[in-house]
Amino acid sequence: QLQLQESGPGLVKPSETLSLTCTVSGGSLSGAVYNWDWIRQPPGKGLEWIGSVYYSGTTYYNPSLKGRLSISIDTSKNQFSLRLHFVTAADTAVYYCARGQNLAFDYWGQGILATVSS
Amino acid sequence: EIVLTQSPGTLSLSPGERATLSCRASQSISSRYLAWYQQKPGQAPRLLIYIASNRATGIPDRFTGSGSGTDFTLSISRLEPEDSAVYYCQHYGSSPFMYTFGQGTKLEIK
Numbered sequence: 001q002l003q004l005q006e007s008g009p010g011l012v013k014p015s016e017t018l019s020l021t022c023t024v025s026g027g028s029l030s031g032a033v034y035n036w037d038w039i040r041q042p043p044g045k046g047l048e049w050i051g052s053v054y055y056s057g058t059t060y061y062n063p064s065l066k067g068r069l070s071i072s073i074d075t076s077k078n079q080f081s082l083r084l085h086f087v088t089a090a091d092t093a094v095y096y097c098a099r100g101q102n103l104a105f106d107y108w109g110q111g112i113l114a115t116v117s118s
Numbered sequence: 119e120i121v122l123t124q125s126p127g128t129l130s131l132s133p134g135e136r137a138t139l140s141c142r143a144s145q146s147i148s149s150r151y152l153a154w155y156q157q158k159p160g161q162a163p164r165l166l167i168y169i170a171s172n173r174a175t176g177i178p179d180r181f182t183g184s185g186s187g188t189d190f191t192l193s194i195s196r197l198e199p200e201d202s203a204v205y206y207c208q209h210y211g212s213s214p215f216m217y218t219f220g221q222g223t224k225l226e227i228k
Contacts, residue, residue, distance in 0.1 A: 037217075047155075047163065047206055049217035060215040063119075096162055102169060103210040104153035108162035 002027040004097050004109035011115050012091075018084040018114055022097030029075045030055045035100035036073060036080045040093040041111075048093075052100060053080050087116045120144055120209050122220035130226040137194040139223045141207035146187045151210040154183055154192045157222075158203045166205075167192065194225075202227045 008020035022036070029036060038050035051061040053071045061069050065084070073080040084091060092115050098105040121144040131137055141152070149170035155163040165174040167183035170190060182193045194201055207220040 039217075046221050047208075047219040049219070052215070052217075062216065063214065098162075102172075103151050104165055104168035104174075104208065105155075105163070106165045106168070106174060108164075111162050 002099065002107045004099065004107055006095060006097050006109045006112040008112060008114070010113055011117060012087055013118050014088055014116055015086055018082070018087050018091065018116070020082045020095055020097075020112065020114065022080050022082075022109060024078045024080075024099075029073060029078055029080065032056075033101060035060075037098045037100050037105060038071065038082045039096045039098055039105070041096070042090075042093045050082065050084075050095075089116050092116045119214075119216065120147060120211055120218055122207050122209055122218055124205075124207060124220035124223045126223060127221075128224045128226065130228060131197055133197055133199060133227055135197050137192075137197055137201070137225055139192040139194075139205050139225070141185075141190040141192070141220050143188045143190070143209065147209055147211075149186050149190070152183075152185070152190050153208045153210075154181075155206045155208065156201075156203045157206065163206065197227050199227050201225060 003025045005023045012018045035052040037052045051071045053059045053073045068085045070083040094111040096111045097109045099107040123142045125140045152170045154167040157163040171183045180195045204222045204224050206222045
């Protein structure tokens with residue numbers, strides 16, 4: 001059974017960088033049919049797609065975040081990561097990692113709350 | 119960019135009834151690119167339907183996705199208390215590459 005687990009600091013100061021890692025177990029990151037994604041959900045609000053990375057390293061970002069965002073993949077560690085720079089309170093959210101297949105997200109991590117506060 | 123608008127915002131029904139949730143796209147989209155999710159409080163979303171009408175693994179046949187063009191529907195028959203959740207539709211767009219979600223419909227089973 002594929003499992004995804006987010007990790008990283010729960011508290012980040014304004015203007016600093018939020019760094020999160022998703023560790024995948026029970027399966028491999030390799031495979032052209034899959035994309036590996038980050039999705040976030042501010043408290044009490046809806047879902048926002050952040051970006052995708054493929055095993056090749058190809059990335060796609062939400063245009064609203066593109067200038068602050070970096071997503072990378074390490075297939076040797078079965079991990080992919082997110083770095084969001086210059087964070088503000090508006091970036092406070094539960095961050096999910098997920099696997100994309102058939103243009104949808106079929107496996108999700110449990111989510112990690114990242115709070116931006118001084 | 120495609121905008122997805124879900125209605126109603128909240129739906130209150132009784133066990134055994136049928137729920138009909140709507141997802142309207144701001145322009146015509148391919149049904150291949152439409153999915154539905156269920157999210158319960160404190161949990162990650164769970165994929166219900168992909169490519170508009172295909173049930174994900176383990177999803178009971180009480181859940182049915184349909185639609186085309188700009189109007190898509192998630193139907194849930196024989197409602198059970200455990201169906202209480204927020205339901206989201208989601209679209210994939212290729213130009214630019216982007217996934218967007220509707221704002222969600224809260225389903226209450228009383």
